[in-house]
Amino acid sequence: MTSETGFDPKLYDRFPTREPRPEGELEELERIWHAPTGWARLTVVNNNFIGTWYVGAAFLFFILAGVLALVMRTQLALPLQGILPQETYNQFFTMHGTVMMFLFAVPAVEALGVLLLPQMLAARDLPFPRLSAYAFWAYLVGGLSFFCSLFFGLAPDGGWFMYPPLTSIAYSPGINADFWLLGIGFIEISAIAGAIEIVVGVLRTRAPGMTLDKMPIFAWAMLVFAVMIIIGFPSIILGTLLLELERALNWPFFDPTRGGDALLWQHLFWFFGHPEVYIIFLPAAGLVSMMVAALARTPLVGYQLIVLALLATGFISFGVWSHHMFVTGMPTLSVSFFSAASMAVSVPAGIQVFSWIATVAVGKPRNNTPTLFLLGGLVTFVIGGLTGVMVALVPFDWQAHDSYFIVAHLHYVLIGGMVFPLFAAFYYWAPMMSRRALSERLGKWVFWLMFAGMQVAFLPMHLTGLMGMPRRVYTYLPGRDWEVTNMISTIGAYMIGLGVLLFVIDLARNFRFTAGDEAGNVYGGGTLEWLPTGLYSTRSIPVVKSREPLWDDPKLSDDVEAGRYFLPNSATGHRETLITSPIRAEPEYLQIMPGPSAWPLFAAIFTAGFFLLLTVQAYNPSIASGVLAVLCVLRWLWETDRPVAKAHADVGAGIILPTYATGPRTHGWWAMTVLLVVIGMIFVMAVFSYLYLYGVHPSFWTSPPDAPWLLPIIGGHAAAAGFALLARRLLARERTTLWTPATLVLIAAGFALFAFAIDWWSWRATGLTGATSGQGATVHAFLALQGILTAIVALMALYLAARNARGIVTRPRNNSMDLTVMFIAYTAAQGTLAALLTRLFPGAI
C-alpha cells in the first residue's frame, strides 16, 4: 500500500489500543467542548448546535413559504376571486419562489451538511466553526428581515428570476426589487461560506483511513454540491451586482437602447439557476443513497456508479442553462445543443433511481416512515424527471413553457427529489439529535397526507397548463374549464399543508434536542454518525476500513467510546481535530479550533444591517454597519492562526503530529484557494458579460484609452505581486527584522492601489462613464470588482501589519502572511487581465 503523505499505513494496526486510558481524559474533553449556557448559548460555534438551528431555520422558511402557497391556492381555487389583490399576489408568488429556493432549499441541504458531515466523517467539528456560525446568523437575521418586507408591501414582485427590464428602475421604481437583490446578497455570502467549509471539511477532516472510495455517499454529494456552488453562485453574485448597479447608478447592462441586453440577465441567472436545481437535488440524492442502504440493511448497490452519476450531473448541469430560454428566439443550433444536454442530464438520474431500486431488491426494507418517504419521493421524482425530458424537447417546450405544466414539473422534481427525501431524513436522523425518535404512527399519516396531497395538487396542473393557463397569474376568467383542475389542485395543497402541520405536532411532541443521551441508531445505520457522541463528536476518531464500519466491526462503538482510537483526549488542551490528506485521509497535523465567540454573531448582524440599510437607502448607517461587520470579522480572526506552546502532540498510540502547519497543505490555504476560485468565477462571468454585450451591440463600442496607459497599470500590478512574494521570502530569513516583510506587503498594497487608480483614471479621460453604454457599464463593472479587491488587499495588509506589531507573525512561514500574499498576487493577475481585455478587445475602433 503506497502512501500519499509519507504516513506509514502500518501505524493504523496499532488501533484499537489495548492499554486503559488515563483517568479524567473524558472529563477534560467535555470541559473543553462545553457549550456556554443562558444567553451566551448564542455564541456557540459547535456544529451540533449550529447545524440543528440551521436545519430548524430552513424548516421555518419552508413553512412560511408554504403558507404563502396555501393563500395563493385559495385565491386560485375559483376564477376572479378577491382574496389577494393583484399586487399582493405578485409579491406572494415572488416570495414563495425566492424563499423556497434561497431561504429553504439551499440552506436546508447546507444545514444538513453542517450537522451530519462532521459526524459521518468522525471529525470533531467542521474546519471553520466560526465561519459556520457566521453563515448561519447572516442567513437567519437577513432572511427573516427579508421575509418581513412582505408585511410592509415592500416585498419584491418581479418573480423569483427577476427578469429585467421589468425589474429595472423604469418599470420597478420602488425598493421592492432592491429587497430581492440585496436580500439575495447575504444568502450568497452564506452559501459561499458554507461551500468553502464543506469542500475543506470533506477533503481534509475525514477520519484516518477513510479513502475517497470509502467516503459516505452523502459526503460525495456534498462535495459536488459545494463545487457547484463555487462554480454556479458567482454568476448570480455578478448578476445581482449588475442589476443593482443598473438600478442605482443607471449603468445600462440590460437596457437595449444603450447597448445593453435583457437576455444577458437570463444567461447570468440561469447559468446559476439551473445548476441550482441540482445543487438542491444532489445532496438530497446523497441522503437517499445513505438511507436506502441503511433502511434496506444492505450495502448500496452501484456505489461507484452513483459517485460517477453525481459527478456527471454536476458537470452536465452547467451545460443546460439555456433550456430556460427556448422561447427567447435563440438560434436553432444552440437550442439543439442545450436540448441534447438537457436530455443527457437525466441519464445520471436514471442510474441513481435504478441503484436505489436494486438496493431495495437486495435488502429487506421495512414499512416505516423514512422508507415510505423515500419510495414516495422516488416515484414522484421519476414523474418530474419524465416531464423534464418532455420539456427538454424544444417544440414541446414552446407549448409548455411558462404554463402550469412547468409549475407541475418543477414541483414534482423538487418535492420528489428534495422535500420527500428531506422528510425521510428528518425521521431517520432525528434520533441522532433527540432524546426520543419521532412517532411512527404520526409519521405515516404525515407521509400519506403529503404524498396524496402532492399528487392531487400537482398532477392536474399538467393538464391546466396544456389547457392554456400561464403561470404567475393572480386570477383567471370564468367559463374556461380551468375551474375544475384548479379546485382539485387547491384541495391537494391543503392536504400537503395538513401533513406538514401533523409533522410540526410530531416535532413538538417528540423532538428533544440533546448532544449526549440521544435515542440513537433506531434504524441500524452502518456509518460513523451513529457512533456514540458528545459535543466533542466521538470520544476517539476511528480508523476507517470500509464504507459501513459499524456493520463490519461490531466492537467499533465500544472501542471508540473507550478511547482506543485516534485523539482519545485533547492532546493540546484546546479544541482540535485531525487534518488528513485529501485522497487517502492520512493524518497530517492537528488543527487547533476556535471556541465560542460572539464576534461571528455580531459580524452577521452587521452584515445583514449593511444590506438592509442599503436597501432602504440609508447610505451612511449602511456604511457604518458594513465597517462594523468587517471589524467584527477581523476581531474574530485575530485570535486564530496562533501556534500553541506544544509544537507536536501525541494523537494516540504514540503517533506524533505537528500542531501548526504552513503552506499548501493547510486547511487555510485550501480555503483561500477555494475563495479565489469563487472570485475568479465572478471575473469570468464579467468577461462573459463584456464579450456578450459586444456581440449583441458592437455599434455602441468606442475607443479604449491609448495602449501606453497599459504600461503603468501592468507595471503597478507586477510590482504589487513582486513585493508581496518578496515579503514572504524575507520572512524566512532570520537576519531581516520582522518589519521588513510587513512593510513590503504594505508597499505591495500601495502598488495595487496605484495600478487601480491609473486604470480608473485612464478610462475617465476617455469620457466613457458607466451610464454611457453597455461598454461603459461593463468596463466600470470590471473597475468596481477591481476596486473591491484592492480595498480588501489594503485591509489585509494593514491587518498583517497590526499582527506584526503585536509580534504574532511566526517565522519562517506564517499562514496570515501566506494568505495575504496569495490574495495580492491574485488581485494583480485579475487587474492585469481586465485592463488587457478592455483595451485590446475589440481593439481600437
Next chain:
Amino acid sequence: MSPPISTRSAIADALAGWPPPVFDPAGPYAGSITTLAWVLLVMSVVVLGVVLVALWLALFGSKRQRARVGGTKAVWTGGIIFPVIVLTLLLVYGLSLTRSLTAPIRGDEMRVRITGEMWWWRVAYLDGEGRATMVDANELHIPTGRPVVLELESSDVIHSFWVPRLSGKLDMIPGRRNLMRIQADRPGVFGGQCAEYCGGPHALMGFVVVAHRPQDFAAMMAARRTRTVALSPQAARGAQLFADAGCAACHRIAGTPANGLAGPDLTHVGSRRSLGAGILPNNRGTMIGWIGDSQAIKPGNRMPRYTVLPGEDLQALAAYLEARK
C-alpha cells in the same frame, strides 16, 4: 360575409380550455407539436410503468425476481442503456422537428407586427416593405390555409405571444425582433394570453386570433378600408366627448384628429370581439363599464378611471366607439 363564429360569446369560444388547445391544433405548426406531445406522453407513461414494475418486483417479487432487479446489471440496463436508447430516439425526432419548424421564412408571407405593451397588444398589418397598412389592437385577423409571419416586439418589458392552437409561444423582448409563423387550416376564433410574467395585470392580457376563409378575409379587410362611418346623434355627441375628455391623447382613430399612440388604436374597436385585451365580450354594457372604471376590471392598467363622467356621456362614448367597425 361575417366569419363563422358560434352564437355563444366569442370570448368563451376562443378561450375555452376543453379540449386542451395543445391537443386540439388548428394548423400545421401547432399540429406537429401535438403529435410530439402524444409521443412524449406515451413514452412517459411507459417509462413510469417500467419503473413502477421494477419497484414493485424489488419490494414484493419472488426471490428470483428480486435477484434480477437487484444488481449492477439491472442498474446498467435500466439506468443507462434503456434511457440512452429512448432519449436518443426522442432527441433525433425533437431536433428534426425543431429544424422543420424553424425553416427559413420565405419572405412573401403576409406579415403582421405585434408589439407587446403593458398589458395589451399592438397589431400592425404590414405591406411588402414593412410599412403598416392597418393598425389594430388585441385581435388579429388572418386568412386560412397559408402561413402568416408575425414580427414580435416589445416596447417595454418582456412579454410572450402564445396562441396554443396555432403555434408554440415566442418571447417579445425589448430591443429584439422575433419571427413566428402561424397558420390556421380552418376558420375559427383562437384565444391566447401573455405567457411571460410582465408585472401588474399580466393575468389579464389576452389575445384573439380570428381565421377567415381567404375570400372572406379579403372582403373584410377591403370593407375596413372603405367603410364610411355613419354616426347617430348620440354617437356624434360621443365623438365630441372623445375629443373633449382627453381620450384622443392616448388613442388613435384613423380619419379623425384623434392621434394618440400610448393606448390601443380604436379605429376598428367596434368590430372587435373583446375589450380590455381579450378579457370582456364587446358590447354596450362592457364598453360603458370599461370606460367608466377600467381599474375595477383590470387593476393597474394604464387607462385612468372616468368615474366623473355621467351615465349619458358614457353611453354616448360607447355608442361612438361601437360604430367604429
